[in-house]
Amino acid sequence: MQTPTVFISYSHDSDAHKEWVYQLACRLVENGVEVVLDQWNIQLGSNIFKFMENGLTNSDRVLVVCTDNYNHKSNEGVGGVGYEKNILTAELFSSQDTNKFIPCIRDVSTKFKTPVYLGGRTYIDFTEGGNFDSNLTQLLHELFAIPLKPKPILGKSPFAPMDEDALPSIRGESSTMFFSNRFSSAFPGVRGIQWFRQPHDAVERLQILFRNPFVFHESTPIWWWRDGNMYINSFDVLAADTVLLDHQELVIDELAAVNAGAYYRSFIYIKTKPSEPTGLYDPASVPSEVEHCGYAREEFGIFRGRPVTRAEYDDGSTVIDGKVVHMGREVELRVRYVTPYNLLIAPHGSPINNDRFDQQRSELLNSLLRGEASLDTLVGAVLQLPKMSRA
Incomplete structure (x- = not known):
């Protein structure tokens, strides 16, 4: 399963709103999503416009956190939000069927919940007082392409000959x-x-x-x-x-x-x-993981009996004795809980x-x-x- 990379587009409405976005990003990272966020990716002296362009273009999905202020700035083309709107609009124009952009509604008081360029797109409603955890679960299922209510597997025709290698039928049992x-x-x-x-x-x-x-x-x-x-x-x-x-x-x-x-x-x-840690990761992150999740874990791959990092698993290759080795189907994903x-x-x-x-x-x-x-x-x-x- 590939690690999705997500860029979060939002407006700095208030300190409370920035903190909410930060916590959303943290929860996504804790659940295996790579997040590009200005609050931890931009340092003093960084080129903000370059950051926006790279984040919006190179990420697998973009979360658009919609508020009254964000929607206004986007529709009017104001500030950084307006700059990002130009990039997003161009990509939507070239690929109108894309589902790359996910509106996340947060404190929108008007009838239209998204900027004009995202009108008609389905969204997740994170309005204050909503069920954050169930919305987060829905979002994670979407990002990892695992349906909340998966479509049943196409059954076999009752008139087709039996296939001994096929999965058995549960025969209607709940x-x-x-x-x-x-x-x-x-x-x-x-x-x-x-x-x-x-x-x-x-x-x-x-x-x-x-x-x-x-x-x-x-x-x-x-x-x-x-x-x-x-x-x-x-x-x-x-x-x-x-x-x-x-x-x-x-x-x-x-x-x-x-x-x-x-x-x-x-x-x-x-x-x-x-479990015994793999030794692939810095143990200094364990206390913060426990504070946020209640436990700490390591995601990695097993290749020919040796552990490889999750990044190497995602890339399909590792380095052994100074040489790049393609792992192919020999590598298996593993999760190990170190607390x-x-x-x-x-x-x-x-x-x-x-x-x-x-x-x-x-x-x-x-x-x-x-x-x-x-x-x-x-x-x-x-x-x-x-x-x-x-x-």
Whole structure:
């Protein structure tokens, strides 16, 4: 998965607005997005116009933070905003079908929420008082080209001959029913909360949960949740206490199987131990990551048994013994957590899959990591969530 580069175009309306833009940029960076922002890319003596041109031209996407002041300056061609408008308008003229420019609405009081040149474009509404975290989740899905509601995979004609190598069919079974059956097999007799504090025991239970098949041509029923959400496409055991969940290396500390109430509310809580750092990155950034996210992680690639930086993974090449080596398909993406970390595993149709629960879920998981809350508190919050329409 390529790292998207984003340029943020905005007006310096006030110190509070600049701080809001800064915090938005920080949250994007913490979630794997490379952000070009004047507040950290421009130094004294820098050529501001060159910065604007390079940022707008070379970035994959441009976030246009729309306020009353920004829209006015853009429409009137005033100041730096007006200069950026000229560049953006030229690019839109040459490629009218582009979706490069994403309006982000922030405190617009007029009927028309965007500058004229962005009229008719879909936008994300970050208006004060809106749900910032759910909007951020939507934005991240867009930047990484992962739909919030993915289109179902085109099924196979019932009249076509059977293909033994094709993914199996889930045959209309809901994700919650599928997960409930697997949960019962992996954690028989569990009612309420049951802890598994021996890592090897927890790993063995996860192997049962993720026995094949658990990916189907119609759907991927088992998902994981932390600051965002993602389906689980692969599972492997790396060691007696370590599993590979898609590209996440998880050193299991403890696991809790939760069967509190109806079958569709079952889920799994996992807490991990810190992994050994790769040595590729400066550890000085760890405290600030923990302060912002609640944990710190490293993204890197594995090539022929050795780690390479995320930048090298994205570029597809590395340097070995002074020579550039093309890695091709031999390199695998990995994420390693260098501080304690936790996450939830549940079916796609779980009540946990609720945008309005995103922020509360993240706060509860961080409180659990800090020892300030118990799993009972999280379970209580999940029990308050409404059932999805098709659970």
